[in-house]
Amino acid sequence: MTATKFLLMLPLMAAFAYMSLVGLTYVSQRTLLYPGASRAPAPEPAIWGETVSIGTPDGETLYGLYSQGKPGKASVLFFLGNADRIGNYDFLAEALASRGIGLLAISYRGYPGSTGTPSESGLLTDGLAAFDWLLEHSGSEIVVLGQSLGSGVAVNTARQRPASAAVLVSAYLSVLSLAQAHYPFFPVSVLLKDPFRSDLRIAEVRQPKLFIHGRRDAIIPLSSGEALYAIASEPKQMLIYDGSGHNDLWHARMVSDIVRFVEALQ
Numbered sequence: 022m023t024a025t026k027f028l029l030m031l032p033l034m035a036a037f038a039y040m041s042l043v044g045l046t047y048v049s050q051r052t053l054l055y056p057g058a059s060r061a062p063a064p065e066p067a068i069w070g071e072t073v074s075i076g077t078p079d080g081e082t083l084y085g086l087y088s089q090g091k092p093g094k095a096s097v098l099f100f101l102g103n104a105d106r107i108g109n110y111d112f113l114a115e116a117l118a119s120r121g122i123g124l125l126a127i128s129y130r131g132y133p134g135s136t137g138t139p140s141e142s143g144l145l146t147d148g149l150a151a152f153d154w155l156l157e158h159s160g161s162e163i164v165v166l167g168q169s170l171g172s173g174v175a176v177n178t179a180r181q182r183p184a185s186a187a188v189l190v191s192a193y194l195s196v197l198s199l200a201q202a203h204y205p206f207f208p209v210s211v212l213l214k215d216p217f218r219s220d221l222r223i224a225e226v227r228q229p230k231l232f233i234h235g236r237r238d239a240i241i242p243l244s245s246g247e248a249l250y251a252i253a254s255e256p257k258q259m260l261i262y263d264g265s266g267h268n269d270l271w272h273a274r275m276v277s278d279i280v281r282f283v284e285a286l287q
Contacts (some may be wrong), residue, residue, distance in 0.1 A: 024056060025097035043214040054170075054215060055131065055139040057104040059155040063134025068108035069115070075127065077121035078269065080145070083127050084134025085151065088114045089156075090123025093230060095162040095283055098155050098178070099126040100171030104189070116276045123159055127151045142172075148178040155180075164188060164283050167210065169241060169267070170196075181223035185284070186286050187226055188279055190208055190233045191267055193219045193241045194248045202242075223253045231282045235265030 052058075063072065063084045070088035079082065082235055086107050090096050097117060103108060108128040114124045129144050130137030137143060148165075155163055162185040167175025172192035179187040193199055197216035200209045213224065232251055234246040243261065251261050 037112070050212070050214060051139065055103055055129075055189070057101075057106070058129075058131040058139050058146075059133050059139070061133040063128070064108060067109035068099075070124065073125070073154075076128070076155045077146050079143075079146060081130045081137040082133075082135065083130065083147055083151065085125055085127040085154075085256055086114075087155075088105075088118055088124045090117070090159065090161060091121035093161070094121040094123065095164055095287060096123035096125065096155055096159045097279075097283065098151055098163055098165050098184075099124060099187075100165070100167040100178075101126065101129070102169035102171055105168075112271075113276060113279075116280055117283075120284060122280070123155075123161065125151060125155045130150055141217055144170075144174050145177045148174040149181060152178050152182045152184070162286070164286065166190070166279070167192070169193075170217070170237040173219045176219045176222050176226055179228055180222050184228055186229040186231070186282070188231045188282065189246075189249070190232065190275075191235065191238060191241050191246065191270060192219065192232060192249050193217070193245045199245065200239065219249055222250065229286065232257065232259040234259070235259055235267060235270045236261055236263045236280055237266040238270075240267040262267055 070086040073085045073087045075083040075085055082178065097204055107128050110126055117124050126145060129139055129147050130136045131139040149178055152163060164186045165178050165184045166176040166188040168190040172189045175187055175189060195216055195218045197213055197218060200213055232246060234243050234249045
């Protein structure tokens, strides 16, 4: 091949490489978005609380851990981040239980102990099913708590169910906006299957809202959480922890702030 022909081929080679990269990202996007998904069985015995099974309207079965609260006390419904495990939150269950507050945490569809495969529509369905189960079994007021990816599930649940309040930890404006920031050279709005548009849903969440974010968060920047907070209706409040990032946000102060917020509702 002559130098001239090679130079003429370069744009085609670059275009092929770009399209291949776009195609690979499109095919693997749910693996990237749901890294915690696994066919692993639920651990036995339960690390905290009791093991529960929750059926969804579309035929999936969710694994959950449940610590029942005292009569007259609220319960917290917890939606995890995308790479987390519900067994990691014994400290939260204990802190809430010490004040008589219940806790239900669910493993999303496709995550350990649950059937199915994750998707936005699936996770939003899981959130509603978990709320309905908790309302039936606790008979108490329910505060939805969502962290990171789970903040989008919490927002949607609070807008469609009578939650008494919402706690949104490391919340994002949308997964779409985060993807556009991380992949600025890709047509993300066309390719993204699960945009999690909390920005289009938060206005319907009229209950009291507590936003919590780490100033050093490099995964979901504080600016994304602040943008969602800005368009949320009152009543709302925001706590920013200066020394925390995305994965080191859970500490005694944050747990105390959540417990205090939940107790103030009663």
